Amino acid sequence: EVQLVQSGGGLVKPGGSLRLSCAASGFIFSNAWMTWVRQAPGKGLEWVGHIKSKTDGGSTDYAAPVKGRFTISRDESKNTLYLQMNSLKTEDTAVYYCTKVGGIHYWGQGSLVTVSS
């Protein structure tokens, strides 16, 4: 059974940093493209960025609003995906989801990130 278990959300001040983690199981992690998606309160879904599978080179790409501030990485030894968020803004307040894409998509349970002074 595919499982994505997230951790690391919370309250942070504007300009601060936070790292989200997503522990994966039930599939070959190194073969999977992984993405982060967020949803601001009362709003729709927004793609944040992705990281290709290790077998496809492991490169990353980001949505314009987060490029240069957010970094997606993966640790194959721990089957874990990360989202490092720096220089956070109030508009980054959202629930963040990690997802496994390719064929059937699987989602984590979500992590609430609140950026407020």
Place this chain on the structure above:
Amino acid sequence: SYELTQPPSVSVSPGQTARITCSGDDLAKKYVYWYQQKSGQAPVLVIYEDNKRPSGIPERFSGSSSGTMATLTISGAQVEDEVDYYCCSTDSSTDHWVFGGGTKLTVL
């Protein structure tokens, strides 16, 4: 930037067929995925790769795609289907995922 367009709302009576559309220039080249989202919960995939249904999703959910338009069809809509639905696809030039704005389905 690439956009997917959905109607903000769709209304049907219980037992009727609900159709939610999603339009985008690249849909002829890229797969469409459909999500159902209940308030306060993570989205649930109901259709993947245009017309495939994951296990556990009721047969009344189906998908189709033709040209620049994709459609999620709920045959015999039930009261519990009254939630938000999002389409999702990729921008063929950037490989960035894009979501539609979401459609609130009302069944009454």
